[in-house]
Amino acid sequence: MSTHHLNIAIVGATGAVGRVAMQLLEARNHPVSHIVAMASARSAGRKLPYNGSEVLVAEAAPELFHSVDVAFISASSAVSRELAPEAVKLGALVIDDGSAFRMEPDVPLVVPEVNGEDVEWHQGIISIPNCTTTPLVMALRALEKAATVERVTVATYQSVSGTGAAAQLELYQQSQAILAGRSYQQNVYPHRIAFNVLPQVDDFLDGGYTVEEQKMVNESRKILHAPHLPMSATCVRVPVQVSHSEAAHIEFNRPLSASEARAALETFPGLAVVDDPTRSVYPMPHHAEGQDDVFVGRIREDASHPRGIALWLACDNLRKGAALNALQILDEVVRRDCLGGRPTSPLYSKGEGQGPPKQGCGSNGVVRGDAPEG
C-alpha cells in the first residue's frame, strides 16, 4: 500500500473539530485519495466543501470503514468506543480526538513535537490529548531541556468551541439576547456562559477536581513519561469562541532565569514566543485563532518561588489542540512508516484480511524511542 494517497474517514465531520480537520487536510495538501465524512444521523445528508468540490456526509456506521486507511474520530466517547475497534478491525489506523482511549496502556497519546516516537507502538489506535494538555506539555517539554520540572499549577481560560459547535452557538445567541435585554436560553452549559465565567469543565470527581482537570494531569504525565509529576489544574470556561489560554506556574530542580526559559521555549518546534509586554505583545485567544502554533508569553521568574517560572499560553484548541495535532500524528506515522502498527497488536487478531495489508512499524529503520511497550 502506498502511504502517499490515503483514504481518510472523518467521524464528526460536521462538528467544530471535524470542520477544521477538513479545512486542514485541504490546506496542508495531505496526500488524500478519498474522504469519507461521517456524522450522526441528524447531520447525515449535509454536504461539506472540500477541494473545490463537495463531500456528502454519511451517518457513521462500521461498514463505512472498508478500505479506509486512517480514521479521524472527533465525537463522543461512546461513538469512539463503538466505532474505533470496528475501524481497526477493518485495517484502519484510528486517530481519536476523544478521551475514550487516551489512558489505555496500549494506546499512544501523542503530541509529535513532544513524544513523536510513541506512535511506533500503536496497536491501531493513537489518541490525541485534550486541547488544554497539548500546549502545556509542549511548554514543559521545551523547558525540560533546561531543567527538570518538579511541579506545575495551572489555571485555564477555555473557549466554548472546546465543547463543540452547539456551545459556540449558545455563546453567540446568549450574547445577542443579553445585549438586547432579552431573556436567553441555556442548554449546553449548566449556567449562562455569555459575559460570565464557569469554573467547571466536564463533571466533578471525588476530591473536588473535575474530569478535565484530572485529564490534564494524567495526560501530561503519560505524554512526558513522568508518571508522578505533581500537577494541579483549575479549568475554567470563558466567553471566547475559539482558542484556549493558560496561566502556569512551573517549579524546577534548579533556579531558571526568564531568559534561559525563553531561549528553551524559542527553539522548540511548534512554539512561538510572543513576549514583548511593554508593547502589550503577548499571546491572546483572538490572535491564536486560526494559527498553527502554540503561543507562549508573559515569561517571568516566579516571585514566590526560588526555582519557579510563570508563563502564559494561548493555542487554537481546534487546530493544535485537536485537528492539526491529529494530522501531524498522521505525518509522524507516515514518516516513521508505522501506519500498520505493531504486528503483534491484539486488536488486529480478528481483522486479518479485511483491510489493506499492514506494514511492520519501524521498517524504515527508525530507531525506537524509550516508549513503554503497550
Next chain:
Amino acid sequence: MSTHHLNIAIVGATGAVGRVAMQLLEARNHPVSHIVAMASARSAGRKLPYNGSEVLVAEAAPELFHSVDVAFISASSAVSRELAPEAVKLGALVIDDGSAFRMEPDVPLVVPEVNGEDVEWHQGIISIPNCTTTPLVMALRALEKAATVERVTVATYQSVSGTGAAAQLELYQQSQAILAGRSYQQNVYPHRIAFNVLPQVDDFLDGGYTVEEQKMVNESRKILHAPHLPMSATCVRVPVQVSHSEAAHIEFNRPLSASEARAALETFPGLAVVDDPTRSVYPMPHHAEGQDDVFVGRIREDASHPRGIALWLACDNLRKGAALNALQILDEVVRRDCLGGRPTSPLYSKGEGQGPPKQGCGSNGVVRGDAPEG
C-alpha cells in the same frame, strides 16, 4: 460632633464605583446628613438619583470639602494625590479607592474583616485595597485560623468594570459590533476585549509582572501584616461586565484537609462558601454581581502539594472590591470612634480650625489591635 449624621463627599460620583457607592449609602441607611457629589468637568452638572431626590454633580475642587466629614475618592491617582491632602486639611477623613496612598507607611490599607484595627492609626487617609486583593486576603485570613500561609499563587479573571465605566461601554459596543459582523472600536484596552482574554491589567514592570500583579502582592502583605509572604499573580482581563474571579493555590505550614479549610472559610464574616460541585454550584461573576459577600468554592486539597489547598473566588469588584469595603471602613471608623484619627497626625498640622473638631481615636474605649504605628 455627632458621628451619626455625616456630610459625605463622593469624588468620582459618576464613575462605575461612585455610582455603586451612592446606591449603597442609600441602601445601607448610612447616617448621611448631606452628599457632595463631585466628578470631572466633563460630568459636572449631571444629576444623580439619591433617596428619592437628586444630587447635582459638581466639578471636583478643594473648596468643596469644607464641612465634609468623610470624602470617598474613586478617581485617578492624580486626582487622589491632588484632592486628598486638601480634604484632610479641611478636616475630612479620606477613604481612597485608588492606589495613590495604599503603600504609604502612614496610610492604613484596610479590609475591616481582616485588619479593622488598622483604621485606628489613620492620619486622615485610609486606603481600600485593589479589587483583586480584597477577596484573596479575606480567604487567606480565614484560612490562617487553621494554619500558617506559606505561599500563594493566583490567576485572576477580572471584569471590565474594574477599569471603569468606559471599559464597560467598550465591551458592550465591541460585542454588539462583532455579533453583527461590523468593525469595532478599541479605545480603552490595547486589544479587543469582546470574546477575547487579555493577560494584561495595568502597565508592566521590570521582571515581567504587571503593576496590578505587584499590587496584589504588596497589598496582601500589608493587610495581612506578612511583609515577606511569597506570592505570585497572573492578572487577566475577561469579557465580563462586573465581578472578578480568582483561581488560587495556597500552601500552608501543615497539611490542611479540604473540610478544615471549608470550616475555616465558612465561619469568616463576609465570606460565603458556595461549594456543591456535583450540582454545579460554585462562585461565578454572574451570581456575585450585586452581592455583598465574597464567594468561595471549588475548595479542594491541592493534588500537587502535600500542604496545599486550591480554591476559587468570585466577588463584585464594585461592591466588596470597592464601594462596600469603603463604607464598611467608615462603619469601622465610627465604631472605633476614630473619625478624627490620631491627634499627632502630621497631616493635620496645617488644617486646624478649618473643619469639624477631631476626636482622639480610641476615646470610646476600644482596645488597640496589633497594628503598627503609622
